[in-house]
Amino acid sequence: MNTTWIIVAVVAVLLLAVLALVVGLQLRKKRQISLSKPEERKELTREERSGNYQAGTGFSFTEAGGSATAAPPREPLPRETPRPAAPPTPRMPGVEPSAEPTRPARPQTPATPEEPVETPTTAEPQAPAAPIVPEPDTRPGPTDDTVVVEPAPVEPVVVPPEVPDEEVPVPTTELITGTPATVAPVERIDPSEGRLDRLRGRLARSQGTVGQGLLGLLGAGDLDEDAWEEIEDTLIMADLGTTVTQRVVDRLREDIATRQIRTEAEVRDLLRQALVDNLHPEYDRSLRALPNDGKPAVILVVGVNGTGKTTTTGKLARVLVADGRRILLGAADTFRAAAADQLQTWAERVGAEVVRGKEGADPASVAFDAVARGVETGVDAVLVDTAGRLHTKTGLMDELGKVKRVVEKKTPVDEVLLVIDATTGQNGLMQARVFKEVVDITGVVLTKLDGTAKGGIVFQVQHELGVPVKLVGLGEGADDLAPFTPEAFVDALLGT
Numbered sequence: 001m002n003t004t005w006i007i008v009a010v011v012a013v014l015l016l017a018v019l020a021l022v023v024g025l026q027l028r029k030k031r032q033i034s035l036s037k038p039e040e041r042k043e044l045t046r047e048e049r050s051g052n053y054q055a056g057t058g059f060s061f062t063e064a065g066g067s068a069t070a071a072p073p074r075e076p077l078p079r080e081t082p083r084p085a086a087p088p089t090p091r092m093p094g095v096e097p098s099a100e101p102t103r104p105a106r107p108q109t110p111a112t113p114e115e116p117v118e119t120p121t122t123a124e125p126q127a128p129a130a131p132i133v134p135e136p137d138t139r140p141g142p143t144d145d146t147v148v149v150e151p152a153p154v155e156p157v158v159v160p161p162e163v164p165d166e167e168v169p170v171p172t173t174e175l176i177t178g179t180p181a182t183v184a185p186v187e188r189i190d191p192s193e194g195r196l197d198r199l200r201g202r203l204a205r206s207q208g209t210v211g212q213g214l215l216g217l218l219g220a221g222d223l224d225e226d227a228w229e230e231i232e233d234t235l236i237m238a239d240l241g242t243t244v245t246q247r248v249v250d251r252l253r254e255d256i257a258t259r260q261i262r263t264e265a266e267v268r269d270l271l272r273q274a275l276v277d278n279l280h281p282e283y284d285r286s287l288r289a290l291p292n293d294g295k296p297a298v299i300l301v302v303g304v305n306g307t308g309k310t311t312t313t314g315k316l317a318r319v320l321v322a323d324g325r326r327i328l329l330g331a332a333d334t335f336r337a338a339a340a341d342q343l344q345t346w347a348e349r350v351g352a353e354v355v356r357g358k359e360g361a362d363p364a365s366v367a368f369d370a371v372a373r374g375v376e377t378g379v380d381a382v383l384v385d386t387a388g389r390l391h392t393k394t395g396l397m398d399e400l401g402k403v404k405r406v407v408e409k410k411t412p413v414d415e416v417l418l419v420i421d422a423t424t425g426q427n428g429l430m431q432a433r434v435f436k437e438v439v440d441i442t443g444v445v446l447t448k449l450d451g452t453a454k455g456g457i458v459f460q461v462q463h464e465l466g467v468p469v470k471l472v473g474l475g476e477g478a479d480d481l482a483p484f485t486p487e488a489f490v491d492a493l494l495g496t
C-alpha cells in the first residue's frame with residue numbers, strides 16, 4: 001500500500017514538473033515577438049538610401065501680430081497623427097538655383113567661441129557697455145553707432161529714437177543713410193516651394209546610423225528584452241533623451257503586442273508613427289513674417305556662437321524676397337565686425353537694406369534703429385541678427401533680454417528664433433532652456449543637420465520646452481534652408 005502511494009506521489013510530482021516546464025516555455029515564447037521577413041525584400045532606390053528628406057511643402061508665413069509668445073502648451077499626444085493640411089504655397093517666380101554667397105572665411109568653432117567679455121551683471125548695460133574697446137575709427141564717413149547700408153547710398157537723414165526711455169540708448173547723432181527703395185536682387189534665388197525635395201539626401205548620415213540601427217533591430221526577428229534595450233540605447237544615442245525614448249519604446253511594445261504585428265513592414269510603420277507623434281505634428285510651425293496693420297513683422301535671430309545665426313538670417317531673407325517681400329536686415333552683432341559684413345553681403349545679394357552698428361556699439365540701439373527704419377520705410381519684415389552668446393554668461397543673456405525689450409518699445413517682436421547647431425546634441429537643450437527664459441523663444445532653427453548622425457535633439461527641445469522647430473539648415477549653400485515637417489524628418493531618419 002505504502003509503495004503504491006509513493007509511486008503515485010512521484011508520478012504526480014513528475015507531472016507537475018512537466019506542466020511547469022511547459023507553462024514556462026509558453027510564457028517565454030509569448031514575450032518574444034518573431035517577425036516574419038517579407039518574402040522578397042524590395043531593393044531600395046538610390047534616392048531612398050540617400051536620406052529622403054522630402055516633404056513637398058513650401059514655407060508657411062503668417063501675419064505678424066501681438067508679442068511673441070512661446071508655442072501653445074503641450075497637449076497629450078494623439079495616438080493617430082492627423083496629417084496636417086499642406087501650408088499655402090507661396091508665390092514664387094520660376095527661378096534657378098543660385099551659387100553660394102561668398103563670406104569672410106573664419107574658423108567654425110561653435111564650442112569655443114570668440115566670446116565677448118562679459119558685461120557686469122549688476123546693472124543693465126548702458127549704451128555702449130562695450131564688451132570690447134573699439135579700435136579708433138580711421139575710416140572716412142559717419143562716426144555714429146548705427147548706419148543703414150544700401151547698394152546705392154544717398155543723402156543722410158537724421159532719425160532720432162522715438163521712445164524716450166532710460167533703457168533706449170539715446171545716441172547723440174543717429175546717422176542713417178540711404179533711401180527706403182530696395183533694388184532688385186543681384187542673383188536668382190531658389191524657389192522656396194518643394195525645397196525639401198531638392199535637399200533630399202542631406203540627412204544621409206543620420207539615416208546611416210539611427211534609422212538603419214533601429215530597423216535592423218526591429219526587423220531581426222525575436223524582440224526579447226535585450227533587443228528592446230538595444231532599441232532604447234539607439235534612440236538615446238541619437239539624442240532623443242530618456243523621456244522621449246521611453247515613450248517611443250513603450251508605445252512600440254504596446255502596439256506590437258496588441259496589434260498582432262508580425263511583419264517587418266508593419267513594425268516599420270509603427271516605429272515611424274511613434275516617432276512622428278513624438279515630434280508634435282500639431283504645433284503651428286508657420287513663421288510670423290508678414291506685415292500686419294501696416295507694420296513690419298519683426299524677427300529676432302538668437303543663439304550661441306557659431307550656430308549659424310547670420311547664415312540663417314541671410315537664407316531666410318532670400319526665401320522672403322523670393323516670395324515677393326520687402327525686407328530689412330538689422331546687424332545687431334556689434335561684437336564681430338565680420339558678422340555685420342557677412343549680413344551685408346547677404347543683404348546686397350537680395351537687394352535689401354541693412355542697418356548695422358559699428359563694432360562695440362550697443363546692440364539694443366542698433367536693433368531699435370533697424371526696426372524703426374523698417375517701420376518708417378514700410379518693409380514687410382525686419383530680420384535682426386544678434387551676436388552669438390553663451391547661454392551660461394548671465395551678462396550677455398541680460399543684454400539679449402534688453403535687445404528684445406528695447407525693440408518692443410517700437411513694435412512687438414513677432415518671432416524669436418533660436419538657432420541650434422544639431423551637431424552639439426544635448427547642449428542644444430540646455431541652450432534652449434536658458435534662451436527661452438530670457439527672450440521667450442517662439443521657434444527653433446536646427447542647423448547643420450546635414451553634418452550629424454544625430455538630430456534627435458529636435459524631439460527633446462520640442463517635448464520639454466513646447467517650442468516648435470520651424471526651420472532646418474541642411475547645408476552651407478544660400479538656399480539650404482527648409483521648413484521643418486515631422487513626417488519628412490522621420491522619413492529621413494528612417495531612410496524610408
Ligand SMILES: Nc1nc2c(ncn2[C@@H]2O[C@H](COP(=O)(O)OP(=O)(O)OP(=O)(O)O)[C@@H](O)[C@H]2O)c(=O)[nH]1
Pocket residue numbers: 108303304305306307308309310311312333336339386387388389447448449450451472473474475476480
Ligand atoms: N553644414 C552646414 N553649415 C552651416 C549651416 N548653417 C550654417 N552653417 C555654417 O556654420 C558656420 C557659422 O555660421 P554663422 O552664420 O557665421 O554663425 P553665427 O551663429 O552667426 O556665428 P556668430 O555670429 O559668431 O555667433 C558657417 O561656416 C556657416 O556656413 C548648415 O545648415 N549646414
